[in-house]
Amino acid sequence: IKMTHKFRLIILLLASACLSMMMANILTLNFCILCMTENQFTYEDQNIKFGYDIFQSIASGESFTSGVASDAIAELSPLKFKFPSMFDFTPGFNKTSFKLAENHPELFLRIIKMVTLGLCKNGTEKVAEQVDLLNVDIEQIRNGFNFTAIDPKLTASAKEHIIGVAEATSELMNAEGKKVSKWMKTKPEDLELRNLTWDGVVSLRRRVIAKRADYEYNAQERSILFAAIAIGALIAIIPITAGIHRYGCRKSFTAVGVIAATATAFCPLAASFGIIPFTFMRMLQGVGYAACMPVIGSVTSTWASLGESGLFSGALTSFIQLGPVIAMPLSGILCVSPAGWPSVFYVHSGITFMLITLWWTLYRDSPTGSRYVTAKELAIIQDGKLCTSKGNANSDKLPLRRIYTSLSAWAVWIAAIGNMCSIQMVVVFAPTYLNQVLGFQLINVGFAAALPTLLQCVVKIIAGMSSDKIGFLGETAKVRVFNSIAFIGMGSFLVALALLPNSSPLVALACLIGSATVLGFNTGGFFKSCVLIGRQYSHFINANIQIIMCVAMLLVPFVVYSMTPSGSPSEWRSVFLLHAALLFITNAVFCVIGQGEAADFTHSSSQDGTTAHSTTSKDTSVYKMAVIEQPISIHAEKNS
Structure with missing residues (x-):
């Protein structure tokens, strides 16, 4: 590393990157929870004949009885009335007569019901009279109609009817007489109805689960997994602060980083063992989050000059914003990659291990202990700071x-x-x-x-x-x-x-x-x-x-x-x-x-002798005080 009198800025960038990864690690689940609990679907296009009952289910939500439908077909036979049955579907309602369907869909569906019932009761001539009274050209609706042009609310009952019939049928056949896969646990949202011909053939797309989600967590379990980070952080705040005071920031943050990186890597394995092991790993990820504020204070007091304390504080505290910037795009790319959602945890863990290794290699608890700090830079860092003995420093209350x-x-x-x-x-x-x-x-x-x-x-x-x-x-x-x-x-x-x-x-x-x-x-x-x-x-x-x-x-x-x-x-x-x-x-x-x-x-009054070069004038917007090289042990004031 070239001696450019700016090594403290390298420390600043390194510390910011490490802190940002601590934040990114705890955010891995925020995105992966979507991939872990998401079913993978495939889609089947089918043409299935449900008969004339489907019209009544659309019009009123009440299905015809099978007897009514059978009687209707029987009565149509001597009339020699031929229903259209064509599979080249129209893209929508045809020409001007279909404005009625667009503007008054409920009325149009009642007309469909009248057509089917009228054929049974009065024959083709009577039906023609009723239809003509409503100014509907039967030629324009010979192929049926398109479901996508109708309010979805009006097709809800049709979906329920279709699902009920399909799941109750042991061997479901399509309109060509070929057997289709068994319908099981189909929901209305799994169906996309496209077209319906006059003889009750429905063209639809059915969503089928190709691969079930790896895990299913209810709302309470998800809350526990997210809250585990905070629980781990709250438990670890005091031990980490004490560790930095006793062993220094270099050793303590290295240990914390190894714990956080290891926990992140083991999250997929822990999830496979159940909610409790997974929650424990999430708590260990929270240990990394707990170290952020103590590390910010230690790095700023040790490596920032008095004139750069704002720069260090601003850059280091930006880990809250930079963590999501790292985690969210990276997680989005990895989740949809062939490696799948586990790779999100592995990649974040690998980056954390790499940065913590650099931290151990480059960081020192005092600039005087770093061979990369020149005498000139050391003078800049220490200018205006008051060095006191540890015993005197510990007297602050x-x-x-x-x-x-x-x-x-x-x-x-x-x-x-x-x-x-x-x-x-x-x-x-x-x-x-x-x-x-x-x-x-x-x-x-x-x-x-x-x-x-x-x-x-x-x-x-x-x-x-x-x-x-x-x-x-x-x-x-x-x-x-x-x-x-x-x-x-x-x-x-x-x-x-x-x-x-x-x-x-x-x-x-x-x-x-x-x-x-x-x-x-x-x-x-x-x-x-x-x-x-x-x-x-x-x-x-x-x-x-x-x-x-x-x-x-x-x-x-x-x-x-x-x-x-x-x-x-x-x-x-x-x-x-x-x-x-x-x-x-x-x-x-x-x-x-x-x-x-x-x-x-x-x-x-307890501050006498503990600060230097401080200003409290109104012209000074930010209060500056000397930062003591030795760690300060703060004691609560005693009641006299």
């Missing part, structure tokens, strides 16, 4: 009571609830909504689901830079304005998404993308407020935000699945409106009590 009674801190946490729940809903369930409701193909779903978070990452950077440069507003006003743009913007897009008709999938996709993109303004909102009010204690406020992230990951799947048992568009409307309301309410609270100035708990 955390004012827990004052933090937890601070309204400005609660404003940040309440805003985080709305933010994390909403973005969790979009990240986790966007593939499901795009595929099952909007009807996008799986390979397109992967790219479409990744686009919102990718655009949000761009907006985050732009919003953060803009917030720092705006000088005509105070910090409190700025954080409230930016937070309102993010929350009200996303909420408005979700409301529009809920109100859109199902016939506008591209507009719905645009609203989904817009909802996640505009949320990127939160970097100038409650995220920035966290730094401004917390100052030297902002890491602790961020730790509570991470807990909120894990809890949201735990609860949101249960809420969404409980609200969408059948996955209908109306159920998804309720989901979008609920999260929109949550955004509006939490933003209102933040705008009332949220602040952009240092909170009272930052003025603690």
